[in-house]
Amino acid sequence: MARDTEQMATLSTTDPETGGGAPQRIDVHVNVKQPKDTSAQSRAQIYYGILVFLCTILCLIFYESSKVQEKMLDKISGFDECDDEEEENTCLGRTAVYKVCFCLFIFFCVLLVAQLPQMCSESGRWAGGMVIHSGLWWLKVLVLIGFIVAMLWVPNQMFVNFAQFMRVASLLFILVQALVLIECAYKWNDLWVERGEEKKLWSIGVLVCGFLFIAGSIVMIVFCYIWYTRESGCHLNKFLISSVLVLIILFSIAGITPLTDQGGILPSGVVAVYSVYFLWSALYNQSDSCNEILGDGTTEKWQLAVGLIILSTSVSFAGVSAGTGGGAFSLDRKTDDENGVNPMYFHAMMALASLYMGMVVTGWIVEGDSNSKDNANDTALWVKMVSVWLTILLYCWSLVAPRILKGREFS
Helix, strand or coil: CCCEEEEEEEEEECCCCCCCCCCEEEEEEEEEECCCCCHHHHHHHHHHHHHHHHHHHHHHHHHHCHHHHHHHHHHCHHHCCCCCCCCHHHHHHHHHHHHHHHHHHHHHHHHHHCCHHHHHCCCCCCHHHHHHHHCCHHHHHHHHHHHHHHHCCCCHHHHHHHHHHHHHHHHHHHHHHHHHHHHHHHHHHHHHHHHHCCCHHHHHHHHHHHHHHHHHHHHHHHHHHHHHCCCCCCHHHHHHHHHHHHHHHHHHHHHCCCCCCCCCHHHHHHHHHHHHHHHHHHHHCCCCCCCCCCCCHHHHHHHHHHHHHHHHHHHHHHHHHHHCCCCCCCCCCCCCHHHCCCHHHHHHHHHHHHHHHHHHHHCCCCCCCCCHHHHHHHHHHHHHHHHHHHHHHHHHHHHHHHHHCCCCCCC
């Protein structure tokens, strides 16, 4: 933590009237800001990311392993209230995931509240807050494990309303994740363009990567037309796919024209890949006749594997980036006070990430829904499509904002 220390310097001077004589002592108090030790803070961010990743693995085990679910049903009284008899194991796994995510959410909320005295202090710093954030790991891990174990005995019905809250909060996390993605794309582009002034290879890299991203996105959209549409009908899917295709073409052209002060082919390519992935993910879980690859076990396993990788990466890095004021995705790391770790934002983002993790693992299904699976598929479809459109809208705004708000500085 950075500390301001007061040091005293002694200057010697002569009497101005006589031009000589005994030197006079002048004490000058100077505030010297000591360098901030960020090693403990950086380790803490990694540890929290690992903690969320391990909880993700635990949720997948609860949700996918029928043996674990049967043992929970036999030995834990909190799992005897599943209403869906046809999918009892799925219900057990789903509610177990809710309970783990609830514990993780409360865990980060408590750490967030522990940072509030920092806001009230005059210096904006509180030593106890950084100790809680960066230390006491054995205590925090033991408390979290004990909390999770205790929650397993809580009746399932207590978490139905919490699962509805998880849906709403997950959309908020997706939007923040989109902001982090756009910032990352700009940082990546700026770094390679700057290096390209010295070596043209970096500039070529910007063009090649951007072109491959955009071309790959369009190819994936073609496959979406093949997999999720029919010659007759499937009008909703055709509209969703076409809307993303048109928007990608428009912002890709706008990003490389003189009409925008920033942008470029690389940021446009990154946003295009992100948008097409969420489009595919939204359409994949549909259970209607338009879905050509529904029930393909191999595809489902690949989706789970890719989803887990993206989930763990986005949960860890988006939370870290928000906690450091956008510095985690920054390729130009800074350790000054302006870009130091902000534990309050960090824990707020990790709390939201915990809820998003639960929705991804359970397929956005909430107990108590009528026709739960179809309802969840529709919910997931619109949540993901809204996030795609808002991501593209945010990126387009970043392109035109410098032209519209000329009095403001954008960097």
